[in-house]
Amino acid sequence: MGLYKYLLNTLPRPLLIRLSYPFKLIVPILYRGNKTHCPVCERSFSKFLSYGSEVAHRKNVLCPHDLTLExxxxxxxxxxxxxxxxxxxxxxxxxxxxxxxxxxxxxxxxxxxxxxxxxxxxxxxxxxxxxxxxxxxxxxxxxxxxxxxxxxxxxxxxxxxxxxxxxxxxxxxxxxxxxxxxxxxxxxxxxxxxxxxxxxxxxxxxxxxxxxxxxxxxxxxxxxxxxxxxxxxxxxxxxxxxxxxxxxxxxxxxxx
Ligand SMILES: [Zn+2]
The missing domain is CATH 3.40.50.150 (Vaccinia Virus protein VP39)
Known part of the structure:
Protein backbone atom coordinates (compact mmCIF):
# COMPACT_ATOMS: atom_id res chain seq x y z
CA MET A 1 0.00 0.00 0.00
CA GLY A 2 2.90 2.36 0.64
CA LEU A 3 3.95 2.21 -3.00
CA TYR A 4 0.41 2.69 -4.24
CA LYS A 5 -0.06 5.77 -2.11
CA TYR A 6 3.30 7.12 -3.21
CA LEU A 7 2.41 6.69 -6.88
CA LEU A 8 -1.01 8.23 -6.41
CA ASN A 9 0.45 11.34 -4.95
CA THR A 10 3.35 11.79 -7.34
CA LEU A 11 2.06 10.78 -10.76
CA PRO A 12 -0.30 12.93 -12.84
CA ARG A 13 -3.79 11.46 -12.93
CA PRO A 14 -3.95 10.66 -16.68
CA LEU A 15 -0.75 8.61 -16.43
CA LEU A 16 -1.99 7.06 -13.24
CA ILE A 17 -5.11 5.91 -14.96
CA ARG A 18 -3.04 3.99 -17.49
CA LEU A 19 -0.74 2.48 -14.91
CA SER A 20 -3.43 1.61 -12.47
CA TYR A 21 -4.75 -1.66 -13.87
CA PRO A 22 -2.79 -4.11 -11.66
CA PHE A 23 -3.66 -2.01 -8.60
CA LYS A 24 -7.28 -1.93 -9.62
CA LEU A 25 -7.49 -5.63 -8.91
CA ILE A 26 -5.96 -5.46 -5.45
CA VAL A 27 -7.11 -2.17 -3.98
CA PRO A 28 -10.88 -2.78 -4.06
CA ILE A 29 -10.24 -5.89 -1.98
CA LEU A 30 -8.16 -3.95 0.53
CA TYR A 31 -10.81 -1.25 0.65
CA ARG A 32 -13.77 -3.58 0.91
CA GLY A 33 -16.58 -1.97 2.88
CA ASN A 34 -19.69 0.13 2.84
CA LYS A 35 -18.79 3.58 4.09
CA THR A 36 -18.28 5.34 0.76
CA HIS A 37 -20.04 4.84 -2.56
CA CYS A 38 -18.96 5.83 -6.05
CA PRO A 39 -22.05 6.33 -8.24
CA VAL A 40 -19.94 6.22 -11.43
CA CYS A 41 -18.64 2.65 -11.02
CA GLU A 42 -21.48 1.80 -8.61
CA ARG A 43 -19.12 0.29 -6.02
CA SER A 44 -18.82 0.75 -2.27
CA PHE A 45 -15.66 0.87 -0.17
CA SER A 46 -14.48 1.25 3.42
CA LYS A 47 -12.99 4.56 2.27
CA PHE A 48 -11.54 6.28 -0.78
CA LEU A 49 -7.86 7.05 -1.29
CA SER A 50 -6.23 10.38 -0.66
CA TYR A 51 -5.22 12.60 -3.51
CA GLY A 52 -3.77 15.98 -4.42
CA SER A 53 -0.67 18.11 -4.62
CA GLU A 54 0.97 19.56 -1.52
CA VAL A 55 -1.14 22.70 -1.92
CA ALA A 56 -4.42 20.87 -2.20
CA HIS A 57 -4.05 17.47 -0.55
CA ARG A 58 -7.35 15.82 0.37
CA LYS A 59 -8.04 12.63 2.29
CA ASN A 60 -10.59 9.99 1.33
CA VAL A 61 -11.52 11.36 -2.13
CA LEU A 62 -10.21 9.09 -4.91
CA CYS A 63 -12.29 6.05 -5.91
CA PRO A 64 -9.93 3.06 -6.00
CA HIS A 65 -11.79 1.45 -8.89
CA ASP A 66 -12.19 4.13 -11.56
CA LEU A 67 -10.27 6.98 -9.90
CA THR A 68 -13.18 9.42 -9.76
CA LEU A 69 -12.80 12.51 -7.58
CA GLU A 70 -15.46 14.58 -5.79
ZN1 LIG B 1 -15.69 4.60 -8.85
Missing amino acids: RHRLMWLFLKEKTNFFSANKLNVLHIAPEQCFLKKFKKQKNLNYLTGDIESPIADIHFDLHEIPLENDRFDVVFCNHVMEHVKDPIRCMTELHRVMKKGGWAIMQVPQDHQREETYEDASIVSPKDREIHFWQKDHLRLFGKDYPKWLEKAGFEVDHFPVTALYNEQEIEKYRLQKSEILYLANKK
Whole structure:
Protein backbone atom coordinates (compact mmCIF):
# COMPACT_ATOMS: atom_id res chain seq x y z
CA MET A 1 0.00 0.00 0.00
CA GLY A 2 2.90 2.36 0.64
CA LEU A 3 3.95 2.21 -3.00
CA TYR A 4 0.41 2.69 -4.24
CA LYS A 5 -0.06 5.77 -2.11
CA TYR A 6 3.30 7.12 -3.21
CA LEU A 7 2.41 6.69 -6.88
CA LEU A 8 -1.01 8.23 -6.41
CA ASN A 9 0.45 11.34 -4.95
CA THR A 10 3.35 11.79 -7.34
CA LEU A 11 2.06 10.78 -10.76
CA PRO A 12 -0.30 12.93 -12.84
CA ARG A 13 -3.79 11.46 -12.93
CA PRO A 14 -3.95 10.66 -16.68
CA LEU A 15 -0.75 8.61 -16.43
CA LEU A 16 -1.99 7.06 -13.24
CA ILE A 17 -5.11 5.91 -14.96
CA ARG A 18 -3.04 3.99 -17.49
CA LEU A 19 -0.74 2.48 -14.91
CA SER A 20 -3.43 1.61 -12.47
CA TYR A 21 -4.75 -1.66 -13.87
CA PRO A 22 -2.79 -4.11 -11.66
CA PHE A 23 -3.66 -2.01 -8.60
CA LYS A 24 -7.28 -1.93 -9.62
CA LEU A 25 -7.49 -5.63 -8.91
CA ILE A 26 -5.96 -5.46 -5.45
CA VAL A 27 -7.11 -2.17 -3.98
CA PRO A 28 -10.88 -2.78 -4.06
CA ILE A 29 -10.24 -5.89 -1.98
CA LEU A 30 -8.16 -3.95 0.53
CA TYR A 31 -10.81 -1.25 0.65
CA ARG A 32 -13.77 -3.58 0.91
CA GLY A 33 -16.58 -1.97 2.88
CA ASN A 34 -19.69 0.13 2.84
CA LYS A 35 -18.79 3.58 4.09
CA THR A 36 -18.28 5.34 0.76
CA HIS A 37 -20.04 4.84 -2.56
CA CYS A 38 -18.96 5.83 -6.05
CA PRO A 39 -22.05 6.33 -8.24
CA VAL A 40 -19.94 6.22 -11.43
CA CYS A 41 -18.64 2.65 -11.02
CA GLU A 42 -21.48 1.80 -8.61
CA ARG A 43 -19.12 0.29 -6.02
CA SER A 44 -18.82 0.75 -2.27
CA PHE A 45 -15.66 0.87 -0.17
CA SER A 46 -14.48 1.25 3.42
CA LYS A 47 -12.99 4.56 2.27
CA PHE A 48 -11.54 6.28 -0.78
CA LEU A 49 -7.86 7.05 -1.29
CA SER A 50 -6.23 10.38 -0.66
CA TYR A 51 -5.22 12.60 -3.51
CA GLY A 52 -3.77 15.98 -4.42
CA SER A 53 -0.67 18.11 -4.62
CA GLU A 54 0.97 19.56 -1.52
CA VAL A 55 -1.14 22.70 -1.92
CA ALA A 56 -4.42 20.87 -2.20
CA HIS A 57 -4.05 17.47 -0.55
CA ARG A 58 -7.35 15.82 0.37
CA LYS A 59 -8.04 12.63 2.29
CA ASN A 60 -10.59 9.99 1.33
CA VAL A 61 -11.52 11.36 -2.13
CA LEU A 62 -10.21 9.09 -4.91
CA CYS A 63 -12.29 6.05 -5.91
CA PRO A 64 -9.93 3.06 -6.00
CA HIS A 65 -11.79 1.45 -8.89
CA ASP A 66 -12.19 4.13 -11.56
CA LEU A 67 -10.27 6.98 -9.90
CA THR A 68 -13.18 9.42 -9.76
CA LEU A 69 -12.80 12.51 -7.58
CA GLU A 70 -15.46 14.58 -5.79
CA ARG A 71 -16.31 16.64 -8.86
CA HIS A 72 -16.76 13.60 -11.12
CA ARG A 73 -19.17 11.98 -8.70
CA LEU A 74 -21.11 15.23 -8.35
CA MET A 75 -21.45 15.68 -12.11
CA TRP A 76 -22.55 12.07 -12.59
CA LEU A 77 -25.20 12.30 -9.86
CA PHE A 78 -26.37 15.62 -11.26
CA LEU A 79 -26.68 14.25 -14.79
CA LYS A 80 -28.70 11.29 -13.51
CA GLU A 81 -31.00 13.20 -11.22
CA LYS A 82 -31.42 16.65 -12.74
CA THR A 83 -30.97 16.36 -16.51
CA ASN A 84 -32.23 14.46 -19.54
CA PHE A 85 -28.72 13.24 -20.35
CA PHE A 86 -29.50 9.55 -19.91
CA SER A 87 -33.18 9.66 -20.88
CA ALA A 88 -33.42 11.95 -23.94
CA ASN A 89 -33.90 10.29 -27.29
CA LYS A 90 -31.04 11.90 -29.13
CA LEU A 91 -28.51 14.41 -27.87
CA ASN A 92 -25.59 15.95 -29.73
CA VAL A 93 -22.83 16.15 -27.17
CA LEU A 94 -19.48 17.93 -27.32
CA HIS A 95 -17.06 16.92 -24.57
CA ILE A 96 -13.93 19.05 -24.28
CA ALA A 97 -10.94 17.59 -22.41
CA PRO A 98 -12.92 14.39 -21.75
CA GLU A 99 -12.43 12.84 -18.34
CA GLN A 100 -11.26 9.22 -18.56
CA CYS A 101 -13.79 8.03 -15.99
CA PHE A 102 -16.66 9.22 -18.22
CA LEU A 103 -15.27 8.57 -21.68
CA LYS A 104 -16.07 4.87 -22.13
CA LYS A 105 -19.46 5.19 -20.51
CA PHE A 106 -20.57 8.15 -22.64
CA LYS A 107 -19.23 6.49 -25.80
CA LYS A 108 -21.37 3.44 -25.13
CA GLN A 109 -24.52 5.48 -24.56
CA LYS A 110 -26.83 4.86 -27.51
CA ASN A 111 -28.80 8.09 -27.15
CA LEU A 112 -25.76 10.30 -27.72
CA ASN A 113 -24.03 11.63 -30.80
CA TYR A 114 -20.85 11.97 -28.85
CA LEU A 115 -17.86 14.02 -30.01
CA THR A 116 -14.75 14.67 -27.94
CA GLY A 117 -12.28 17.49 -28.51
CA ASP A 118 -9.03 18.64 -26.99
CA ILE A 119 -6.05 20.74 -27.94
CA GLU A 120 -3.76 17.70 -27.86
CA SER A 121 -5.02 14.74 -25.82
CA PRO A 122 -4.61 11.50 -27.83
CA ILE A 123 -7.89 10.16 -26.46
CA ALA A 124 -9.97 12.96 -28.07
CA ASP A 125 -11.69 12.57 -31.49
CA ILE A 126 -10.64 15.96 -32.84
CA HIS A 127 -8.01 18.51 -31.91
CA PHE A 128 -8.45 22.26 -31.91
CA ASP A 129 -7.87 25.46 -29.99
CA LEU A 130 -10.91 26.41 -27.91
CA HIS A 131 -10.45 30.09 -28.83
CA GLU A 132 -11.45 29.20 -32.37
CA ILE A 133 -13.63 26.11 -32.59
CA PRO A 134 -13.70 24.70 -36.13
CA LEU A 135 -17.35 23.61 -35.88
CA GLU A 136 -20.62 25.06 -37.13
CA ASN A 137 -23.11 27.17 -35.12
CA ASP A 138 -26.09 25.72 -33.22
CA ARG A 139 -25.00 22.10 -33.34
CA PHE A 140 -24.84 20.72 -29.76
CA ASP A 141 -27.51 20.07 -27.13
CA VAL A 142 -24.97 19.42 -24.41
CA VAL A 143 -21.40 20.61 -23.79
CA PHE A 144 -18.97 19.48 -21.10
CA CYS A 145 -15.80 21.45 -20.57
CA ASN A 146 -14.53 20.90 -17.05
CA HIS A 147 -11.32 22.23 -15.54
CA VAL A 148 -10.29 23.97 -18.74
CA MET A 149 -11.06 27.67 -18.25
CA GLU A 150 -8.31 28.10 -15.65
CA HIS A 151 -5.77 27.04 -18.31
CA VAL A 152 -6.79 29.13 -21.33
CA LYS A 153 -5.62 32.59 -22.35
CA ASP A 154 -9.07 34.10 -22.83
CA PRO A 155 -11.88 32.25 -21.00
CA ILE A 156 -14.69 34.58 -22.20
CA ARG A 157 -13.66 34.00 -25.81
CA CYS A 158 -13.61 30.21 -25.26
CA MET A 159 -16.99 30.28 -23.50
CA THR A 160 -18.41 32.43 -26.31
CA GLU A 161 -17.17 29.90 -28.85
CA LEU A 162 -18.83 27.06 -26.92
CA HIS A 163 -22.03 29.11 -26.70
CA ARG A 164 -21.90 29.60 -30.48
CA VAL A 165 -21.71 25.87 -31.30
CA MET A 166 -24.61 25.09 -28.95
CA LYS A 167 -28.26 24.91 -29.92
CA LYS A 168 -30.79 27.25 -28.37
CA GLY A 169 -32.14 25.38 -25.34
CA GLY A 170 -28.86 23.53 -24.91
CA TRP A 171 -26.98 23.32 -21.62
CA ALA A 172 -23.38 23.07 -20.58
CA ILE A 173 -21.35 22.10 -17.52
CA MET A 174 -18.06 23.96 -17.28
CA GLN A 175 -16.75 23.50 -13.76
CA VAL A 176 -13.48 25.08 -12.65
CA PRO A 177 -11.40 25.05 -9.48
CA GLN A 178 -13.01 27.83 -7.50
CA ASP A 179 -11.85 29.64 -4.38
CA HIS A 180 -15.07 30.28 -2.48
CA GLN A 181 -13.27 32.60 -0.06
CA ARG A 182 -12.46 34.97 -2.89
CA GLU A 183 -15.01 37.47 -4.26
CA GLU A 184 -13.20 38.16 -7.53
CA THR A 185 -11.12 35.97 -9.77
CA TYR A 186 -7.42 36.39 -9.18
CA GLU A 187 -5.29 37.05 -12.26
CA ASP A 188 -1.78 38.43 -12.44
CA ALA A 189 0.10 38.27 -15.74
CA SER A 190 3.41 38.78 -13.97
CA ILE A 191 3.10 35.37 -12.26
CA VAL A 192 4.60 33.02 -14.83
CA SER A 193 6.90 30.46 -13.24
CA PRO A 194 5.32 27.04 -12.59
CA LYS A 195 6.27 27.28 -8.94
CA ASP A 196 4.63 30.68 -8.46
CA ARG A 197 1.59 29.64 -10.41
CA GLU A 198 1.16 26.66 -8.12
CA ILE A 199 1.38 28.89 -5.05
CA HIS A 200 -0.98 31.58 -6.37
CA PHE A 201 -3.33 29.65 -8.67
CA TRP A 202 -3.20 26.15 -7.08
CA GLN A 203 -1.47 24.38 -9.99
CA LYS A 204 1.68 24.82 -12.10
CA ASP A 205 -0.23 25.35 -15.33
CA HIS A 206 -3.13 27.48 -14.10
CA LEU A 207 -3.33 31.05 -15.42
CA ARG A 208 -5.82 32.28 -12.80
CA LEU A 209 -7.79 31.32 -9.73
CA PHE A 210 -11.52 31.78 -10.14
CA GLY A 211 -13.49 33.28 -7.27
CA LYS A 212 -17.19 33.56 -6.45
CA ASP A 213 -17.64 35.65 -9.59
CA TYR A 214 -17.10 32.65 -11.90
CA PRO A 215 -20.76 32.41 -13.01
CA LYS A 216 -20.55 36.06 -14.10
CA TRP A 217 -17.87 35.04 -16.59
CA LEU A 218 -20.30 32.54 -18.09
CA GLU A 219 -22.99 35.22 -18.24
CA LYS A 220 -20.63 37.55 -20.08
CA ALA A 221 -20.30 34.88 -22.74
CA GLY A 222 -24.10 34.82 -23.17
CA PHE A 223 -25.17 31.98 -20.86
CA GLU A 224 -27.96 32.01 -18.32
CA VAL A 225 -26.61 30.24 -15.26
CA ASP A 226 -28.43 28.09 -12.70
CA HIS A 227 -26.62 27.52 -9.40
CA PHE A 228 -26.75 24.14 -7.64
CA PRO A 229 -24.76 24.16 -4.37
CA VAL A 230 -23.87 20.67 -3.17
CA THR A 231 -25.47 21.46 0.19
CA ALA A 232 -28.78 22.22 -1.53
CA LEU A 233 -28.67 18.98 -3.52
CA TYR A 234 -27.58 16.54 -0.81
CA ASN A 235 -27.80 16.07 2.96
CA GLU A 236 -24.86 15.43 5.31
CA GLN A 237 -25.04 11.65 5.03
CA GLU A 238 -25.15 11.71 1.22
CA ILE A 239 -22.25 14.17 1.03
CA GLU A 240 -20.24 11.83 3.30
CA LYS A 241 -21.25 8.66 1.45
CA TYR A 242 -20.36 10.02 -2.00
CA ARG A 243 -17.52 12.09 -0.57
CA LEU A 244 -18.52 15.29 -2.37
CA GLN A 245 -16.93 18.66 -1.81
CA LYS A 246 -19.29 20.55 0.45
CA SER A 247 -18.36 23.98 -0.91
CA GLU A 248 -18.74 23.01 -4.58
CA ILE A 249 -21.47 24.69 -6.61
CA LEU A 250 -22.47 23.08 -9.88
CA TYR A 251 -23.26 25.69 -12.51
CA LEU A 252 -25.62 24.80 -15.31
CA ALA A 253 -24.96 27.16 -18.23
CA ASN A 254 -28.01 27.47 -20.48
CA LYS A 255 -28.21 28.89 -23.98
CA LYS A 256 -31.60 30.56 -24.10
ZN1 LIG B 1 -15.69 4.60 -8.85
